[in-house]
Amino acid sequence: MASLKDLRNRIASVKATQKITKAMQMVAAAKLRRAQASAEAARPYASKMEAVLANIAGGVSGSEAPALLAGNGKDQVHLLIVCTGERGLCGAFNTSIVRLAREKINALLASGKTVKILCVGKKGFEQLKRNYEKHIVELIELRGIKNIGYGEGEMIAKRVISMFEAGDFDVATLFYSRFRSVIAQIPTAQPLIPAEVPTGKTGGAAASYEYEPDEGAILSTLLPRNIAVQIFRALLENSASFYGSQMSAMDNATRNAGEMIKKQTQIYNRSRQAMITKELIEIISGAEAL
C-alpha cells in the first residue's frame, strides 16, 4: 500500500502531465486551423494546374510525350517519397503512413523490383531505417520550417527531377496522409512519375488552342511545376493531418489523465480517512484502558 505522501506525489505528477497535454492540444488546434486554411488556399492552383495539364496532355501523345509525363518506359527501379512528420506525440499519424509505405516496399521487393526511399520528415526515416536502411537514399528534414511554402515543394521536386534525369529511378510514388477531418486522416499513395493525368476532361477543346511558344515547350516547363505542386500539396495535407492527429491524441491523453487523477484522489481520500479512524480508535482505546 502506497503511503499518503506517495499518492500525493503521484497525483501532482499526473496533474502536471495533464497540463502539458492540454496545452499541446490547444496549440495543435490553433495550428490545425492555420494548416487547414493554407491547404485550402492551395487547392485552386492545384486544380487549375490539373485542368491545364489535362488540356495539353490530350494533344501530346505516344512517343513525343516527355518522359516526366509518360515515364521512361521501364518499371524496374521504384522511388518512394515518404512524407511524414518531424515530431511524435501525434497518435498513429506517422505509423500509418509508414505502414502503407512498408506494404508497398514489401510487395515491390517480392516482385523483384529495386526500391529506393526518399524520406521527408525525420519520424518516417527513423521507422523505416530499422528494416530498410540500405534502401534509403536521402532524408530531407523540414524541422526548422514553420510554415511550409511553395519553396519547399519546389526544392524537393528539383531533387526528384534531377534524380529522374540521371536515371536513378523509373517510377516515383508519393506517400502522405490526406486530411479528411480531425478524426480521419487517410494515408495515401500517389503516383508522381509518370504523371497521373486526369482523363475525361480532355477532348476536342485541346485542338483549337493556340500555344506560345509551342505545346512541347509549355509542357516541358509545366511538368516539373506540376510535380512541385503535387509535393507542395502533399506537404500541406500532411501538416494539416499531423495537427489533426496530434490534437485528438492529446485530447485523449488529457482525458485519460483526468480519469487517473480521479481514481488516485479517491484512493488518497479513502486511505486518509482510514488513517484518521485508526488513530481515533487508538486514542479511545487508550483512554478506556486508563
Place this chain on the structure above:
Amino acid sequence: MATFSFELVSPERVLFSGEATQVVVPASEGEITVLANHAPFMSALRAGVVTIDGSKRLFVRGGFVDVSATGLSLLAEKAVAIEEINLEKLAGEIKNAEEDVRDAKTGEARDAAVEVLDGLRAMMAAARN
C-alpha cells in the same frame, strides 16, 4: 464593355477572382492584352507586371496563362501586388542574390542564382514604375 472572368492564383493563395474587362499579361513572347471573347490561348509567363483593367497592378513570376472559353486564368508561382512590395527589403534581397551569383561554384548553381537575381531585378523595375 464586355467582361470576362479572370483568376490569378499562386500556390499559396488566390489573388484575384472576378470579372475584368481588360488584362495585360507578360507572356513569354511578349505582352498580350486579353479582352472578352479572346480565342483559346496558352502560354508560359515571364517575370513582369499584370495589369487588370488598367489600374490594379501585380508582379508575377513563373507560371502560365490560360485563356479558354470560360475566361482567363493565370497560374503564377509568385505573385504580389505592386503596392505590397517593400523596396528596402527587395534591395537587400537583390544584394544577397548578387553575392550568390558571385559565390556559385558550379555552373548549375550559377544558373539558378542568376535566375533568382533576374526575377528580383524584374520585380524591382516593376515596383519603380
